[in-house]
Amino acid sequence: MKTKTRVAIQGIKASFHEEAAFKFFGQDIDTVECNSFKETCDKLEQNDADFVVMAIENSIAGSLLPNYTLIRDFGFAVVGEVYLAIQLHLMALPGVKFEDIKTVTSHPIAIRQCIDFFYDYPHIKIVESNDTAACAKRIKDEQLLDTMAIANSxxxxLYxxxxLERRVESNKKNYTRFLILKKERKDEGKEINKASICFQVEKRYRINLLLNILTRQTPKQ
Known part of the structure; x- marks a missing residue:
């Protein structure tokens, strides 16, 4: 029997990281749930996972700089990328109506991306949590009849x-880019069309020298 590809993600099943993993690998994978991005790297380093799917930048929130540091420190190869549209919905237990809701819970970034929607509902208490999918799971596990989560479809x-409401995010063109990481690169004849460069300068003003070099190397149009 063919062994499933093990993919480490930050978060739990049905998180945006797993959605990105499904988009890249298909759904026939073994998701390795991790509590932090550092833990995903540890799993890959210890051969407890074959790949890591890691968010690296968001069109609204910007770059996740600590994740660049993790990739550099562990020395992993970037073997792919996924662009995922971040579509956020309000969800609750079956039978619960919107007017029954007293609390909404989600990850802080997801809440900020939907905050415009809640200006019209000041009576709804907003509670931050560690993961969008975990909020949905908690509603099911604890049978919370007055709470809804902000998460993906x-x-x-799954839960x-x-x-109750679809696409409540303020910016409908919200995308996150995820990198696919592997412990060692095996190109296997595949064409490589993108490269990343990591560097540092000794003093702040030295960045001008670097920009001058890059300018001289840029082909004239």
Missing amino acids: LAAE DLNI
Whole structure:
């Protein structure tokens, strides 16, 4: 029997990281849940995972600089990337109506991306948590009848929740770029069309020298 590809993600099943993993590898994978990005790297380093899917930048929030540091420090190879549209929905237990809701919970970034929606509902208490999918799971596990989560449709499907409102994010063009990391690169004849450069300068003003060099190397149009 063919062994499933083990993919380490930050978060739990039905998180955006797993959605990105499904988009790249397909759904026939073994998801390795981790509590932090550092833990995903540890799993890959210890051969407890074959790949890591790691968010690296968001079109609204910007770059996740600590993740660049992890990639550099562990020396992993970047073997792919995924662009994922971040679509956020409000979900609750079956039978619960929007007017029953007293609390909404999600990851702080997801909440900020939907904050415009809640200006019209000041009576709803907003509670931050560590993971979008974990919020959906908690509603199911604890049978919370007055609480809804902000998460993706994958979480609603996995945790048997009904979507009360779709696409509540303020910016409908919100994308996150995820990198696919592997312990060692094996190109296997594949064409490589992208490269990344990591560097540092000794003093702040030296950046001008670097920019001058890059300018001289840029081909004239």
